[in-house]
Amino acid sequence: MISSLRPTLGRAITEPFIRLMARAKIQPNALTVMGLALNCLTGWVLATEHLLVGGILVLFSAWFDMLDGALARLLHRTSRFGALLDSTVDRLSEAAVFLGLILFYANRGDVFELSLTYAAIIGSLMVSYARARAEGLGLKGEIGVFARPERIILLALGLFLTEVSLTALEVVLWVLAVGAHLTAFHRLFYVWQQSRRGRS
Structure with a gap:
C-alpha cells in the first residue's frame, strides 16, 4: 500500500529541504518537537x-513529520x-489531531x-502499538491496510469533503475506526502465527 512507497516518495519530496536544514544546522530532534507543535496547531x-x-x-504535518528522520540519516x-x-511524538501528534475533532463535535x-472519533483514535493507536510491541519481541508487526500514511490521507480526504457535506467526514471516521481496529487485530494474528512457528 502507500506505506510501501513511503521511502521512495519521502526522498523525492524531502531531500531538497533537508539539505537546506542541514546547512542551517537544525537538529533532527528539534524538528521532531516542531512537528508535534504543528500537529497541536492542526x-x-x-x-x-x-x-x-x-x-x-494534516497533509503538511505529515510531510513535516518525514523531515526529522531524513535529516538524521543525512547527518x-x-x-x-x-x-x-519520533515514535512517541507520532502518537501524540495523531492524538492531538483527533482531539481537535473531538472538541469540534463536542x-x-x-x-x-x-464517540466515532474516539473509536478511530483508539484503533489508530492500537495499530501502532501492536507493531511496536511485536518488534520489541523480535517479531514482525508491519502488516495490514490502515498504517499511518493511509490513515492520514483518508482523514485529510474526509476533511476536504466537508466542503461538500459534513456527512463525508463521518463516513471517513467510520472507515478509520473499523479499518484501524481490523488492522490491529490482523497484526495480532500475524504475530500469533509467527510465535507458533517459532515453537514448532
Missing part, C-alpha cells in the same frame, strides 16, 4: 471548525533515543460523531 484549527484548513495542515545522527522520540453537541 488540532486547534479543527476544534475551531476550520476543517478545510485543518485538512491542508549520520540516527540514534535509539531519536527513534523512540461543541456541536454531536455525541455519536464524538
